[in-house]
Amino acid sequence: MNPDIQLRHEVFAQLNWDPAVFGCDVDVRVADGVVTLRGQLASEDLKNAVERAVRRAEGVKRIVNQLTTAECASND
Numbered sequence: 001m002n003p004d005i006q007l008r009h010e011v012f013a014q015l016n017w018d019p020a021v022f023g024c025d026v027d028v029r030v031a032d033g034v035v036t037l038r039g040q041l042a043s044e045d046l047k048n049a050v051e052r053a054v055r056r057a058e059g060v061k062r063i064v065n066q067l068t069t070a071e072c073a074s075n076d
Contacts, residue, residue: 003059004030010057011035018053026050026067033061040068 008030015021015028024046027038035054041047047067054063 004032007033007035007057007059010059011054014053014056015050018049020049021046021053024050028054033059034064035060035062036064036066038066040070042070044069 008028011028011030015024015026024041025039026041029036029038035057037050037054041050047065047069050067051063051065054060
């Protein structure tokens with residue numbers, strides 16, 4: 001199996017395992033071990049929890065966190 005596809009599956013497994021972030025709508029893309037996260041979440045705490053969950057996935061070289069929060073959007 002392609003290592004990036006395998007890593008993407010592992011990232012989703014971590015997101016589905018963690019009750020703090022289960023059910024979050026996060027777009028996950030992986031290229032050469034670099035995980036890019038996109039989407040909008042309800043809070044900065046949730047954004048940080050998603051990143052912590054992704055860091056648990058074996059094989060992550062780097063995380064590019066492009067997640068935004070509703071808190072941020074309401075301040076614009």
